[in-house]
Amino acid sequence: MSQDGIDLETSVGYLLKEASAALRAAMEDVLRPLGMTVTHYSCLELLAQRPGLSGAELARGAFVTRQSMHVLLQALERDGFVTRPAEPAVGKALPARLTAEGRRRLDAASAAVRGVEVRMLAGMDAADQEHALRCLRSMVGSLRDQRASEDR
Amino acid sequence: MSQDGIDLETSVGYLLKEASAALRAAMEDVLRPLGMTVTHYSCLELLAQRPGLSGAELARGAFVTRQSMHVLLQALERDGFVTRPAEPAVGKALPARLTAEGRRRLDAASAAVRGVEVRMLAGMDAADQEHALRCLRSMVGSLRDQRASEDR
DNA sequence: TCCAGTGTGTCAGAATCCTGACATGAGTCA
DNA sequence: TGACTCATGTCAGGATTCTGACACACTGGA
Numbered sequence: 001m002s003q004d005g006i007d008l009e010t011s012v013g014y015l016l017k018e019a020s021a022a023l024r025a026a027m028e029d030v031l032r033p034l035g036m037t038v039t040h041y042s043c044l045e046l047l048a049q050r051p052g053l054s055g056a057e058l059a060r061g062a063f064v065t066r067q068s069m070h071v072l073l074q075a076l077e078r079d080g081f082v083t084r085p086a087e088p089a090v091g092k093a094l095p096a097r098l099t100a101e102g103r104r105r106l107d108a109a110s111a112a113v114r115g116v117e118v119r120m121l122a123g124m125d126a127a128d129q130e131h132a133l134r135c136l137r138s139m140v141g142s143l144r145d146q147r148a149s150e151d152r
Numbered sequence: 153m154s155q156d157g158i159d160l161e162t163s164v165g166y167l168l169k170e171a172s173a174a175l176r177a178a179m180e181d182v183l184r185p186l187g188m189t190v191t192h193y194s195c196l197e198l199l200a201q202r203p204g205l206s207g208a209e210l211a212r213g214a215f216v217t218r219q220s221m222h223v224l225l226q227a228l229e230r231d232g233f234v235t236r237p238a239e240p241a242v243g244k245a246l247p248a249r250l251t252a253e254g255r256r257r258l259d260a261a262s263a264a265v266r267g268v269e270v271r272m273l274a275g276m277d278a279a280d281q282e283h284a285l286r287c288l289r290s291m292v293g294s295l296r297d298q299r300a301s302e303d304r
Numbered sequence: 305t306c307c308a309g310t311g312t313g314t315c316a317g318a319a320t321c322c323t324g325a326c327a328t329g330a331g332t333c334a
Numbered sequence: 335t336g337a338c339t340c341a342t343g344t345c346a347g348g349a350t351t352c353t354g355a356c357a358c359a360c361t362g363g364a
Contacts, residue, residue: 008197008198008201008213010285011269012269012272012273012281012284012285012288013175013265013268013269013272015285015288015289015292016168016171016172016175016288017172017175017176017215018215018288018292019168019172019288019291019292019295020168020169020171020172021215022291022292022295022296023165023168023169023291023295024169025295026295026298045160046160049160061160063169063170063173113165116165116295116298117163117164117165119294119295119298120164120165120291120294120295120298121164121291121294122294123290123293123294124287124290124291128283128287128290129164131280131283131287132164132284132287133162133164133167135276135280135283135284135287136164136167136168136170136171137167138275138276138280139171139174139175139272139273139276140167140170140171140174141275142271142272142273142274142275143171143174143175143177143178143268143271143272144174146178146268146271146272
């Protein structure tokens with residue numbers, strides 16, 4: 001078998017993907033009864049914490065392209081969960097904001113997602129969680145540096 | 153702002169998604185010059201470590217549906233990287249195996265991906281990595297238990 | 305023996321997301 | 335002022351993935 005390759009059982013990268021997939025599946029399970037998708041929820045949650053974000057900024061925060069966020073925002077606006085000015089006040093960016101209805105929908109979804117996260121962290125004490133946060137931030141930072149150094 | 157919602161800066165779930173997205177982007181960057189996609193690579197790596205896996209098993213290991221893995225396997229077989237018997241020896245499962253050419257392709261890709269993982273873990277010592285592995289395994293386990301208890 | 309349950313391969317259609325491209329507005333610098 | 339770069343919104347097309355469905359094969363219990 002020529003011991004090269006990456007051992008899946010001890011690969012941080014594989015575990016990372018596995019955990020992310022499991023989290024996404026669990027979120028889909030609790031969001032489906034609410035008629036929401038994960039990207040749906042991510043967009044609303046971002047807007048709640050940082051009102052006035054533009055479509056491109058929301059896309060970066062939700063890890064999708066701005067084209068995908070564009071169609072999502074159109075749907076959210078059509079359904080009355082989000083409002084955007086008809087014309088940009090400055091530049092081209094259209095700052096989006098939650099409507100009262102959007103906030104209501106988000107509150108239900110947010111509670112469900114928080115439940116998922118709590119259950120995900122069961123079995124880990126506060127020190128473990130703090131350490132996990134530091135490790136994840138370190139990984140993100142290292143990957144970003146590496147990517148930037150390849151000028152792209 | 154009514155302090156509900158999930159603080160994105162301190163949410164393990166958000167960081168998890170961010171790290172996973174960054175890892176995937178970095179892998180795409182190094183695999184693109186080799187003419188491979190991440191799912192492509194995942195399938196080959198899985199087969200190298202566990203020869204004879206069926207399409208459904210590969211799908212679970214690569215976190216896609218078995219329908220998606222089905223079309224991927226057709227392409228890999230057409231390109232001569234993977235072989236499968238024309239008829240199942242037992243049951244319906246068709247055990248897949250890497251060809252010599254597939255193994256060659258994988259070796260190059262595997263080295264590139266290992267480089268990404270090494271750079272991702274830069275700044276973390278052995279103890280940190282071991283701790284991160286335990287945390288990730290704990291999260292996966294908790295999420296799976298929760299999902300199983302809802303019988304689906 | 306029969307039969308329900310589970311796992312697998314496969315086909316067809318739909319939904320989702322991305323790549324490519326274009327035009328516009330703002331900032332920078334010579 | 336004008337050229338250049340960068341970020342944004344938007345449209346069109348294509349690629350990828352998923353959902354739904356069907357048929358078949360093994361297993362275990364009634």
